[in-house]
Amino acid sequence: MTTLIVNNRAIDSDELVDIIINSNGIYKSTLIKLLQCNRISLEARLKTLTRNKIISKGKVNKPFYYVSSYDLKHMKDLDLQSMVVQYLVSIGLYTNKIQVIDSLDKNKQLYISVYASGKFNYKNVETIKKLANNRFNQFSSEEDRKYFSQFIINELTKFPIRVSSFSDMLQEKYYTTSLETVDILAIPNKEFIPAIQSNLADVSFRNLENNSTLIRNDILIYLNDSNTLGYFVREKNQYTLQAIYSVVDFFYYLTLHKNSKDAIYISDNRKEYDNADDLYFQSYLNKEKYNTVQIKQGKQKPQP
Structure with missing residues (x-):
């Protein structure tokens, strides 16, 4: 079972x-995973919102919250x-903003x-430094090396991701x-991959307004049963899924596939990183403030 990352981000x-x-x-459990927040703090917020009739609470096997339907x-x-x-978050890509949006087919998506x-x-994690150097040397062109390097040498890399899901091959299409x-497409397991592969295409030069079948060939796939994220690599006329295990692997992917490069923001301003990191820092301060075990231990220490 995957260990969830919670109590790590303050609630906005x-x-x-x-x-x-x-x-x-x-679901309340979805909110906890999505917001990476403290469960008790979330429950208190939800209770207040429910009491003030801003939201309503329901239960189908587990608690959920809604507004009108x-x-x-x-x-x-x-x-x-x-x-x-x-x-x-587990590989080091943290969430600055989280939104729920509708797709053109009125399915729910995340925009993060x-x-x-x-x-x-690179400076503080030796394994990351070693992997970054290895990835850098894998590029054959100087252009790609320079592009990849900007992710490593700067304080902040920030970009939007749209997360969709596909869980019924008979009723849904993506x-x-x-x-x-x-774009990341979440699917239950690898049985869904053939249906995706059959529609993969280079859509970088296409007008996508009327597209109703093709899937960009740089789509990222999340497999829920194995908790794996990866992208397709074409070898000998066949697609294989290349896994992403770290933030460096993600930077490597962004260098190989530049379709969304205009959406990537890079800065060497530490203050901009701190602004993006605000909710995580607030969570850290809250834990420092309300950690009663440390407070009690501190009170027991003799005064100098």
């Missing part, structure tokens, strides 16, 4: 309410998509702004509607 009240409003129902399919989709957020500090990781974000 506006973000929480917007997510519930736009979700048409969302709810849809069990949407709730299941968002729960699957929340595991993508958990995976991204993620960020990382390549400079910090296709690319734009290249304005990095």
